[in-house]
Amino acid sequence: MKLFITVAFLLLNFLAYSQKNIKMYNERKGDSLTFYVDNNEIYPVSLVFNGQPEAENLRKPDVFKTTQVIPGKTSRYRVTYFVVNDKKKGWNLKKMPGYQSYIGDITIKQYDKNYQYDLPFGKGKAFWIHQGYNGTFSHQNENSLDFIMPEGTEILAARDGLVIDIVQHNDKSCPTKNCAAFGSYVSVLHPDGTIAQYFHLMQNGAKVKVGDSVTKSQPIAQSGNTGWSSGPHLHFVTYLPSSTGEKQRITVKTLFKTGHGDKVEYLEEKKSYARGY
Known part of the structure; x- marks a missing residue:
């Protein structure tokens, strides 16, 4: 006993x-x-x-x-x-x-660094990168991208994966960290163990549900202006799960196909990128 x-x-x-x-x-x-x-x-x-x-x-x-x-x-x-x-x-x-x-799997050290992501918006559209990797406002020591775009813009999956998390009830925003917890987002787990997060989505803007398998360029959400945000935009980040750090993740840079898909590059701050494919 x-x-x-x-x-x-x-x-x-x-x-x-x-x-x-x-x-x-x-x-x-x-x-x-x-x-x-x-x-x-x-x-x-x-x-x-x-x-x-x-x-x-x-x-x-x-x-x-x-x-x-x-x-x-x-x-x-x-x-x-x-x-x-x-x-x-x-x-x-x-x-x-x-x-x-x-x-996620925090033991992953190797991932597909050469994978070619699609831009997360539709053919014929072009958007500016307001804040890029290691930006000075909210991206310090973080490999994230902010696409300036109007609310309601259709967001497409940049890569195939499994939808593992969705928050879409939030509708609050402000330009300070006090609103960081009020963002709406979709998270997608990729085959190599990395996770992409599409953040600042509009309230009830998800077009997928947890457990869905999504394919590259499939519509998954609508952009918005929720959470820590000074204006409508899409925050895109890919990361490896981790047991260390405040956010328990290691953010990674991703290559995107730009133009008509014949060019592959890392996106940079203060530049506009068009999708012709």
């Missing part, structure tokens, strides 16, 4: 740190104790444990990894297990470390 209470307490400690759709639990079978995770999210979730387990008369047949990536829509993913050393003696799991969970 003492062992059961100890393990139950440890599980409560786990769940206090977990995301809504992440569940960790254990099963005891004979002389073994196994910990599993169910990930009901559609995207991978990374778990970072803050240390190693401590056990009495228990051994770990495999190495306990302090960073583990749980695939989306996965049940009974084995995190670790323990086996009794001496069956004639009592055993106890003294400590199971707590963890933090992060959206």
